[in-house]
Amino acid sequence: MARGALTPFAFASPFSRFNPSKTFKITMPVLSIETLTTLATTALENAGANHGAALATAKALVAADAEGLASHGVSRIPQYSGFLRNGRTDSRAEPVIRHSKGAVCLVDAQCGLAYEACALAVRQAIDNARKFGIGCAGVTNSNHFGAAALHLAPVAEAGFIGLAFGNSPAAMPAWGGKTPLFGTNPIAAVFPRRNAPPLVIDLALSEVARGKIMVAAKEGRAIPTGWALDKNGQPTTDPKAALEGSMLPAGGVKGAMLALIVELLACAVTGAAFGFEADSFFTEAGNRPRLGQLFLTIDPGALAGTDAYFSRIDTLVETMLKDQSVRTPGERRRAFREKAAKEGISVPDKLYQQLTTLASSAPA
Numbered sequence: 001m002a003r004g005a006l007t008p009f010a011f012a013s014p015f016s017r018f019n020p021s022k023t024f025k026i027t028m029p030v031l032s033i034e035t036l037t038t039l040a041t042t043a044l045e046n047a048g049a050n051h052g053a054a055l056a057t058a059k060a061l062v063a064a065d066a067e068g069l070a071s072h073g074v075s076r077i078p079q080y081s082g083f084l085r086n087g088r089t090d091s092r093a094e095p096v097i098r099h100s101k102g103a104v105c106l107v108d109a110q111c112g113l114a115y116e117a118c119a120l121a122v123r124q125a126i127d128n129a130r131k132f133g134i135g136c137a138g139v140t141n142s143n144h145f146g147a148a149a150l151h152l153a154p155v156a157e158a159g160f161i162g163l164a165f166g167n168s169p170a171a172m173p174a175w176g177g178k179t180p181l182f183g184t185n186p187i188a189a190v191f192p193r194r195n196a197p198p199l200v201i202d203l204a205l206s207e208v209a210r211g212k213i214m215v216a217a218k219e220g221r222a223i224p225t226g227w228a229l230d231k232n233g234q235p236t237t238d239p240k241a242a243l244e245g246s247m248l249p250a251g252g253v254k255g256a257m258l259a260l261i262v263e264l265l266a267c268a269v270t271g272a273a274f275g276f277e278a279d280s281f282f283t284e285a286g287n288r289p290r291l292g293q294l295f296l297t298i299d300p301g302a303l304a305g306t307d308a309y310f311s312r313i314d315t316l317v318e319t320m321l322k323d324q325s326v327r328t329p330g331e332r333r334r335a336f337r338e339k340a341a342k343e344g345i346s347v348p349d350k351l352y353q354q355l356t357t358l359a360s361s362a363p364a
């Protein structure tokens with residue numbers, strides 16, 4: 001079978017590796033990027049997603065896995081499939097531009113999977129940055145949008161600066177409170193460079209991404225103290241108790257205030273639902289999240305000029321790297337991506353079985 005080839009009924013043994021020195025114990029399956037993308041696409045289509053939405057989603061999730069972000073990778077496929085089958089996500093939705101004024105537009109995801117809507121928003125923001133020097137695109141009635149920085153890759157390729165903001169179901173309390181109110185509300189940014197890969201910054205405003213706690217719960221691992229509180233507001237190392245409780249903000253009150261800013265940018269200006277209005281992502285039954293995202297693109301040539309921008313960013317990076325312990329943001333993710341392109345992506349056995357079952361099941 002050629003590398004990356006896949007048929008709906010040939011998911012199992014061709015991708016498992018064996019170690020004869022350990023009595024033929026099956027190790028973690030390793031799939032090429034192409035094969036994993038096809039598997040994920042088929043699973044989502046069987047859950048009811050149209051081909052375009054399924055493919056866009058699969059590519060984004062596999063890209064996250066390739067960059068070492070398993071919590072935002074294909075581990076989300078069972079969750080998304082449950083949303084589709086239970087009506088939390090509209091399988092027929094196609095994103096549309098609802099409003100446009102100058103350099104600003106609003107994309108309506110229409111309660112579908114988020115990735116096509118975000119891609120449309122980013123394309124519009126890039127086009128507007130070319131015309132006006134800046135572009136801003138919001139997304140409303142959206143869903144989980146994965147690793148925020150991945151949406152900004154086309155922005156960096158266009159030579160523009162990009163910023164992304166998004167909210168999620170309530171996970172963190174307002175500062176001084178105990179009841180979850182804000183999501184983990186990621187912020188991401190890309191800064192292109194002249195002859196080097198862009199700087200890529202991507203962070204959740206909780207002490208740790210909620211997806212990492214989800215993975216720990218699935219694998220039965222304890223989490224460190226300081227990540228989360230249980231439903232009674234007490235520190236916990238039990239990931240299941242953490243998912244029923246609340247996350248702690250990064251940096252204390254400063255992180256909580258940044259989460260508030262993102263909630264306002266992603267929701268108040270897009271008309272999307274606040275985090276406390278959306279049911280948890282960790283249950284297949286519930287309301288449609290109707291979350292929001294906001295993307296901002298800036299043409300550095302419209303300000304001090306492209307040459308000045310590249311000169312300034314190079315000066316800063318060169319100064320940073322004089323300290324040998326410093327690495328540029330995005331460097332680790334890029335190394336993972338290059339390795340995955342050559343060697344494939346390891347998928348935990350349990351998840352692999354879930355994916356193959358979903359990809360082999362009858363379409364919804």
